[in-house]
Amino acid sequence: MPMLGFNPLPFRTRARGCSPRRGPQTLRRRAFTLIEMVGTTLILGITITGTVGAVHVITKAGSKAGEHSQQRAVAALAMNRMRREIGHAITVTGLTANHIEFTHPDITGDATDDVIAYAWSGWAGDPLTRSLNHGTDQALIPRCNSLVFKIATRDRVDSAPEISETAELLIASHDIYPADYPYTVAQSPVSSSSYMAEVFTPNYAEATSVRFTRAKLSIKKSRLSVTGTLSVEIRSVQPGTNDPAATVLEQVNASIADLSTAYLWEEFWFDEVDLTLGEPFSLVAYTDQSSTYVRWETHKLDSGTLDDGVAFRKSRDAGTSWDASLELVQDVRFYLYGVFEVVSSTVESGTLDLVYLHVESLAGDALFVLDGAVECVNQPDLTGFAADALPTL
Numbered sequence: 001m002p003m004l005g006f007n008p009l010p011f012r013t014r015a016r017g018c019s020p021r022r023g024p025q026t027l028r029r030r031a032f033t034l035i036e037m038v039g040t041t042l043i044l045g046i047t048i049t050g051t052v053g054a055v056h057v058i059t060k061a062g063s064k065a066g067e068h069s070q071q072r073a074v075a076a077l078a079m080n081r082m083r084r085e086i087g088h089a090i091t092v093t094g095l096t097a098n099h100i101e102f103t104h105p106d107i108t109g110d111a112t113d114d115v116i117a118y119a120w121s122g123w124a125g126d127p128l129t130r131s132l133n134h135g136t137d138q139a140l141i142p143r144c145n146s147l148v149f150k151i152a153t154r155d156r157v158d159s160a161p162e163i164s165e166t167a168e169l170l171i172a173s174h175d176i177y178p179a180d181y182p183y184t185v186a187q188s189p190v191s192s193s194s195y196m197a198e199v200f201t202p203n204y205a206e207a208t209s210v211r212f213t214r215a216k217l218s219i220k221k222s223r224l225s226v227t228g229t230l231s232v233e234i235r236s237v238q239p240g241t242n243d244p245a246a247t248v249l250e251q252v253n254a255s256i257a258d259l260s261t262a263y264l265w266e267e268f269w270f271d272e273v274d275l276t277l278g279e280p281f282s283l284v285a286y287t288d289q290s291s292t293y294v295r296w297e298t299h300k301l302d303s304g305t306l307d308d309g310v311a312f313r314k315s316r317d318a319g320t321s322w323d324a325s326l327e328l329v330q331d332v333r334f335y336l337y338g339v340f341e342v343v344s345s346t347v348e349s350g351t352l353d354l355v356y357l358h359v360e361s362l363a364g365d366a367l368f369v370l371d372g373a374v375e376c377v378n379q380p381d382l383t384g385f386a387a388d389a390l391p392t393l
Contacts, residue, residue: 071363075370078128078140079359083374085116086355092380097391098122098147100355102380108133120147125362145360145367150393153382156350166340168213172200172283172310174299174331182302188314188332189292190219190230190285195315196296196332197235197322199242201280207340211272212250215283218297218333219266221259228256228289232268237280242311243322244282249275256293263297265335274341282313283336301329348387351379356393 085104090113094101101117108114117131118140127139128147177183188196202210212234219230234250237243252268259266275281287294305328312330313322354375361368382390 067364068366068368071361071366072368075141075359075361075368078361079357079370079372081130081140082118082357083372086118086357087374087377089352089376089380090378092352092382092385095149095151095382095385095390097149100149118147120144128359128361141359141361143362145362146358147360148356148358148391150356150358150391151352152354152356152393153348153350153390154353154379156348162344162347164342164344166204166207166342168337168339169204171202171210171212171336171338172198173335174198174308174310175333175335177299177301177306177308181304181306183299184302186298186300186330187295188298190287190294190296191292192286192288192290193316193318194292195244195284195286195319197244197282197284197313197315198332198334199237199244199280199282199311199313200309200336202277202338202340204277204340204342206342206344207277208343209274209276209341210338211274211341212270212281212336212338213272214267214269214337215252216265216267216335217285218263219259219285220261220263220295220297221256222261222293222295224261226256226289226293228287228293230254230256230259230285230287230294233284234270234275235282235284237282242280242313242324242327244284244313244315244319246319249273249281256287256289259294263295272339277340283334284319286318296332298330298332300326305329344386347383348385348390349383351381352376353379354393 086100086102088104089102090105091103092100093103093115094117098121099117099119101115103113104116106112106114115133117134118128119131119137120126120128124145125143127137128141128144129137130140131137188194190196204210215232217232230253232252232254233248236245236247236249238245250270250273252270254266254268285294285296307328308331310331311324311327312332313324314326315322354373356373357371359370361370
């Protein structure tokens with residue numbers, strides 16, 4: 001007897017291990033006859049109700065006929081229920097090859113749509129479960145060898161990248177060397193000719209650009225009565241080197257008079273320009289005064305070298321040339337923060353048209369393989385699902 005609101009679809013018995021290659025249009029062109037469950041047992045295969053497709057039984061000598069018959073009925077009822085409920089899905093909230101979650105017209109009598117989920121862990125022998133409204137999982141098939149969902153869609157449009165941003169993150173820094181690297185506290189004088197810099201390479205998985213938000217420098221002025229401007233910049237780096245380039249990407253200016261005569265963490269806020277990732281950047285500081293009124297607190301290793309992800313550079317000729325001799329033995333104290341722009345998985349847009357189901361049920365030494373398909377009469381929307389994660393046919 002046909003199910004209410006269901007267009008019959010064909011099923012076929014197939015050899016174990018073969019993959020179905022017929023798409024949904026081919027499925028619709030073929031016809032099959034719905035059979036009432038009458039408990040008939042065939043030697044090589046069984047069709048249990050018109051809602052269950054093909055059932056192929058793989059047994060070994062000595063199997064118990066009663067146990068097999070019971071398990072066939074359990075598997076058939078599970079397939080029947082999945083196809084009936086999935087066929088009336090309104091929205092899909094979760095979908096992978098082994099799991100589907102969707103809303104269904106009210107079945108609990110409270111005039112509210114219900115949420116149904118079918119799932120299998122992926123481990124042979126674990127149950128195929130059904131849950132209602134996120135309640136306790138109910139085992140429909142106690143020992144499941146496989147559950148696979150495949151889908152066909154319609155009204156699909158081109159996928160588009162979904163852009164998101166991270167929270168503010170620490171991108172590069174030096175504050176202290178590891179305990180087994182003894183060092184001396186020193187200072188780096190900054191002036192109109194004496195430039196100090198740290199070179200670094202931002203990195204974040206799937207990120208395409210970065211916006212530097214702020215820098216913190218441990219700096220001081222050399223005496224109380226001083227004037228002038230301190231400039232803190234983000235610059236690009238000369239290709240093939242760790243030397244800051246002349247190109248200024250971001251700049252913050254501050255009054256030297258506002259600095260303390262003791263080392264304090266001073267904060268400098270950038271304009272947050274989107275910068276493409278892939279190359280190193282440099283954090284550069286200098287003043288417009290010929291005298292070294294500003295000092296940047298510095299750590300210098302007493303012995304050995306350390307590659308800590310940042311590289312120290314200094315220039316005595318206003319950035320025309322840069323000295324690399326202290327690259328791995330000295331660092332100024334700083335923190336640099338920023339926000340990464342991340343391209344997430346592409347988003348699929350379309351509607352769910354057909355769901356193909358493959359179930360393998362274990363019973364003792366027997367394996368029952370069921371294949372079926374169902375049309376989704378409500379055409380649930382799939383916008384927002386990751387295109388590369390949808391289990392498409």
